[in-house]
Amino acid sequence: MIRPDLLLHPTPKGLYCPPGDFYIDPVRGAVDRAVVTHGHADHARAGHGAVLATPETLAIMEARYGEEFTTSRQPVEYGETVEINGVTVWMSPAGHVLGSAQVVVEWKGLRMVCTGDYKRRRDPTCRQFEPVPGTHVFISEATFGLPVFRHPDTDGEIRKLLDSVAMFPERTHLVGVYALGKAQRVIKLLREAGYNETLYIHGALEKLCKLYEDHGVALGPLETATLDTKERGAQERFRGKIVLGPPSSFHDKWGRRFPDPLPCFASGWMSVRQRAKQSGVELPLIISDHADWDELTDTVREVDPEELWITHGREDALVRWAELEGRKARPLRLVGYEDESID
Template sequence: MKVTPLGLLCEPGGFYVDPSRPVERAVVSHGHADHARPGHGAVLATPETLAIMRARFGEDRAGDEQQAMAYGESVTCNGVRITLAPAGHVLGSAQVVLEWQGSRIVVSGDYKRRRDPTCAPFLPVECDVFVTEATFALPVFRHPPDSHEIRRLLDSVALFPERAHVVGAYALGKTQRIIALLREAGWDRPVYLHGAVEKLCTLYESLGVRLGELLPVPKGLKRGHPPILAGEIVLAPPSAEATPWARRLADPVTCAASGWMTVRQRAKLRGVELPLIISDHADWDELLETIEEVRAPEVWVTHGRDDALVHALGLRGVRGRALHLVGRGDEEDEGAPEAPPTEEEADAARRGAPS
């Protein structure tokens, strides 16, 4: 594998993994915008990822040639054997397993280790080189159980029945996961959706993920109409909470579902009243556990807090290498990316988060 301005290039195979700009041949790990780009010549991905790309980019921009490959299936390209394994990040997300001349590299894409009712769980694959993300690679990031955070949300709804609860979450993956977790926790009432998240919820359902009754937030209300959706749960992109759209709702409780909500300063600056620590990435302990499970003597880190993770790997006798790939970590929030923490925020997390 070679690091290039376009991303990771498999030189003998003649293809890129998650390239940052259009290329002739690409293997795409999942549908988030910092990994899946429009305009490639040929794209290999899971059927779900290809469906997500078509929904987001249009049929003619998701790859001139689209090759769907299920988990566990393999194809050989110029002597390089390609297999896709579940990554547990979002629906269809995959690790890219590459084998050539007796060696194996696994490119994880983004991944999480928590159970997620909307996608297949992460599958550790032993390898010679493991290419990992490091989004939450600081010891302060130890995410609580998802059920605990969902219970906090439901308790707040019960405590403030006169208010709407608006949960800011990524349109792809996080929104659908929160809905599924709410259903498991016993919420059988409708979940209301901002228009920007409806399309992907519909796609998830068409791909077999059951989300229960979903309704759009009512539009076209006349001036002076009483606030709506008191006691209800609304899912929206994080950026929507600060727009006039939210004013129609009954005294909304601003919530945000993100691993970054560990950083209390970030929650405060964003005006988040109820921060929910629900992440679609592995936390610090899960990163280290994963690296131990795959038994790779060499680990490459694509983005995030690579310095802390590389240091921790060195203490464990594992060779670490920071790749500094361009464009990684900028997952979309309908045009408002949620960036990694600044140094000031990271310092605040170190001081204020539980260890």
């Protein structure tokens, strides 16, 4: 078997494939050819030459960056193979957000899989993670790569929100959610839990909610939460309602105008009590689009690669865990990603 380093290796611009001459999720500057795992800003940047990604990811990039985000888009469906300079590339679902994919790279009998961000829990807004059999080198994210991170049952967190809405009918529940993925997942989970009332969304969520609906993810009655200041008492109609917006929006003028707001935040980071407190969150909802510690370790055991490479988060604990299991593991220490991932 050839050395994996010859097929993929970390560079300052991102994970690079020398024989294929492409980068996976390059986040430092533009490159001639990029393969993109999913649409979050810490993976998908505008300005590359060719961009190979699932059709959903390309649609998300266009919605966020405009039509001109690349000179050449190359859509690949899950499971469809393409050749790039003799290297075979295909995508397997990652279960993270709509269109998210693990990138499978094959060359001279070596199969390497880069997960991008992933989770194993059910998500009614995207395809479930599919492990790739026969993986020699598994490159896993490790956003929540510490044994303290064990996300609770998601339905229970949604129940907490609905219980709070029932308990405080005079207050406006402001739910902080990232615009891509988390927003649509929380909305869909609320619908599944039987909440059929209109949900109010910040303008920043409109485009991506529509994009999800265009891709067959029905979100029920949504309305943009506009506050008309000229109309007296316009804010009153939000009492007892749920309003979703980007986490930052609730601290600005927009968020402060809702009557008796009850700030919530749906994120895996809400398991860190200190963070919820510091950000003024009254109702933390631990809903994550990343694998927690058990999901990470279970996935490594299931895929059972010859080598484990770890990136994008808390690498050291997972490396140590792997070594104790008798697995070959290495931290990639890729730069350019935010300290704390979008979740």
